Amino acid sequence: MAKTRISISLDPGDAELIRAVAAENGLDVSAFLVMAGRKEAVRLARLAESFVGIDAAIEAAEAEAEELDWPPEGGVDEGEVARIQAEIAAARAESAARRRGAVA
Numbered sequence: 001m002a003k004t005r006i007s008i009s010l011d012p013g014d015a016e017l018i019r020a021v022a023a024e025n026g027l028d029v030s031a032f033l034v035m036a037g038r039k040e041a042v043r044l045a046r047l048a049e050s051f052v053g054i055d056a057a058i059e060a061a062e063a064e065a066e067e068l069d070w071p072p073e074g075g076v077d078e079g080e081v082a083r084i085q086a087e088i089a090a091a092r093a094e095s096a097a098r099r100r101g102a103v104a
Contacts, residue, residue, distance in 0.1 A: 008033075 010018075022032035 018032060019029055022029050025032065027035070
């Protein structure tokens, strides 16, 4: 399989750390950086993928909001306001739980 060479520049302290950790794990610097780079690339791709549904939902909500009359004729239904506030609170609680690692 053909290989591609990539040149990087880094601080001397970072270079020494990478050399030391690679050696401790029986890897040359190149293999270590490939492993670490691949792992980070996969992590970032998964992170971006996790936002696809959220981004689509936001786009749909914004499009729907553009079509709504505001303020609505006849005032705001207090039951609807309460429902929306409850949904927002639940979403915030779920988000906080995810940040704490309590929800997978």
